[in-house]
Amino acid sequence: MTTAMLSFDALMDITARPKIVFVRGEGSLMWDDKGKRYLDFIQGWAVNCLGHAPPAVAQALAAQAQRLISPSPAYYNDVSLSLAKALVERSCFDQVFFANSGAEANEGAIKLARKYGARHCNGAFEIITFDGGFHGRTLATMSASGKKAFEPLFEPKVPGFRKARLNDLDSVKALINGNTVAVMLEPIQGEAGVWPASDEFLQALRALTSEHGLLLIVDEIQTGMGRTGKLFHYEHAGIEPDIMTLGKGIGGGVPLAALLATEKAACFEHGDQGGTFNGNALMCAAGLAVLEEVAKPEFLRTAVDTGMLLEAELQRLSARHGLGEVRGRGLLLALDLKLPMGVAIVTQALQDGLLLNSPQPDALRFMPALNITRGEISEMIDGLDAILTKVGAARRVA
Numbered sequence: 001m002t003t004a005m006l007s008f009d010a011l012m013d014i015t016a017r018p019k020i021v022f023v024r025g026e027g028s029l030m031w032d033d034k035g036k037r038y039l040d041f042i043q044g045w046a047v048n049c050l051g052h053a054p055p056a057v058a059q060a061l062a063a064q065a066q067r068l069i070s071p072s073p074a075y076y077n078d079v080s081l082s083l084a085k086a087l088v089e090r091s092c093f094d095q096v097f098f099a100n101s102g103a104e105a106n107e108g109a110i111k112l113a114r115k116y117g118a119r120h121c122n123g124a125f126e127i128i129t130f131d132g133g134f135h136g137r138t139l140a141t142m143s144a145s146g147k148k149a150f151e152p153l154f155e156p157k158v159p160g161f162r163k164a165r166l167n168d169l170d171s172v173k174a175l176i177n178g179n180t181v182a183v184m185l186e187p188i189q190g191e192a193g194v195w196p197a198s199d200e201f202l203q204a205l206r207a208l209t210s211e212h213g214l215l216l217i218v219d220e221i222q223t224g225m226g227r228t229g230k231l232f233h234y235e236h237a238g239i240e241p242d243i244m245t246l247g248k249g250i251g252g253g254v255p256l257a258a259l260l261a262t263e264k265a266a267c268f269e270h271g272d273q274g275g276t277f278n279g280n281a282l283m284c285a286a287g288l289a290v291l292e293e294v295a296k297p298e299f300l301r302t303a304v305d306t307g308m309l310l311e312a313e314l315q316r317l318s319a320r321h322g323l324g325e326v327r328g329r330g331l332l333l334a335l336d337l338k339l340p341m342g343v344a345i346v347t348q349a350l351q352d353g354l355l356l357n358s359p360q361p362d363a364l365r366f367m368p369a370l371n372i373t374r375g376e377i378s379e380m381i382d383g384l385d386a387i388l389t390k391v392g393a394a395r396r397v398a
């Protein structure tokens with residue numbers, strides 16, 4: 001079938017999408033069905049940490065697909081055991097449950113916290129989450145999120161989530177009561193526009209939750225797997241959370257996610273948690289291939305260097321065009337536009353063959369492949385420079 005015969009109508013219309021059909025990707029580049037080339041700074045929403053169609057993942061998938069795909073979650077498979085071991089060896093956690101999406105991993109974290117509350121804290125079930133936070137699109141994870149646009153949707157919400165303000169410890173303290181079992185946050189709020197929790201705030205949260213016997217849950221679905229220059233973001237703050245969720249980058253483009261917990265917090269009993277595809281050998285083979293690459297010290301060192309280059313270049317652009325701050329860490333950065341120009345910039349960029357994301361009207365978010373080259377960063381900066389000149393000029397005329 002040629003792409004000219006494809007119809008858009010058979011897919012549910014769940015979001016506004018440009019009528020472009022992508023057919024191929026390689027590293028930081030993608031091509032549509034007309035052969036147009038795009039430089040990709042979205043990478044499947046911070047998913048393709050090794051870029052498009054990385055050989056390591058493609059080879060691992062091809063080999064595993066011919067060996068064993070899904071023996072059933074009722075049995076062990078060698079690949080999920082190896083990946084779980086590799087993750088606990090590289091983190092402060094003791095056990096892993098594999099999931100298929102970030103939302104499912106977070107749903108599992110919420111269930112685990114409630115289980116912990118039932119077993120150890122007199123039935124405490126409330127989880128303190130944060131204004132602006134994003135944890136997924138299941139009913140519980142939407143309820144846990146602090147995204148304004150979710151508020152009127154799918155009522156009634158799942159109860160038990162109280163919202164504090166990021167980097168405001170007093171707002172957390174004020175919400176702690178006898179029903180509280182955990183505090184859950186993204187170390188950097190991505191969807192809200194890349195707003196980091198400071199290291200000091202994360203350290204204070206760790207101390208506060210320990211003092212009150214509460215679990216600290218970090219949602220590292222976007223920040224984990226080297227995205228911020230360390231394998232896991234919590235390492236920057238020198239803390240050890242009780243529970244962590246991973247998604248996006250862990251599969252290098254395929255649906256894989258994980259819920260990790262310390263021995264103390266990992267209290268599921270038989271029947272509490274499961275799922276048909278969870279921990280299937282095929283996805284875990286991709287996860288192992290990704291982890292092998294990303295955990296190499298030289299890989300992370302290079303990602304830190306390119307992150308610093310991207311940050312410096314964005315700061316230079318900001319100064320040149322009178323824009324605002326550059327926020328974030330590693331290769332998860334935002335440029336504050338000061339004005340709601342995001343949609344205009346993203347639209348023009350698409351025409352110019354550059355894929356950019358504007359999570360908020362006044363911000364651009366950059367989440368390229370972790371192995372992006374310096375040349376590709378220069379190409380994006382030159383393209384954005386030209387777009388800012390054009391869009392800025394259009395705004396002045398208007």
Ligand SMILES: Cc1ncc(COP(=O)(O)O)c(C=O)c1O
Nearest residue numbers: 101102103134135136186221222
């Ligand atoms: C921090 C965070 N948590 C959870 C999710 C949900 O992950 P998924 O879309 O894989 O369900 C996302 C996705 O953007 C995210 O950024």
